[in-house]
Amino acid sequence: MNILMVYQSIIDMCASFFTLLTAVVEVDGTHMSPKSIYDQFVCHFWFVRHQLWYFIAVSTYGILFTAFDRYIAVIYPVWYSNNVRIIIICVLLMNAIVSTFFANG
Secondary structure, eight states: OHHHHHHHHHHHHHHHHHHHHHHHOOOOOTTOOTTOHHHHHIIIIITTTHHHHHHHHHHHHHHHHHHHHHHHHHHSHHHHHHSHHHHHHHHHHHHHHHHHHHHHO
């Protein structure tokens, strides 16, 4: 269970960092050149705020999957204690897959 809390803390820290960065950094897009690699990076990566929405989605689904993990631990305690590592790995993988799918959609 501790690994899920550490995972959630790291994801929330990243989401907070990108939220702060989004609020502080303003990029003026009026003098952008289509031939500049930096300008293409700013246009495709920074203006769409994909990284911010990805971490918000990962955080939300991380809370959901942690609640599901706790539910299984309470309802089936013996089975959970025998399979706790497999469940945590599945929870982390499902969080990454689902969050990536919905953040890109």
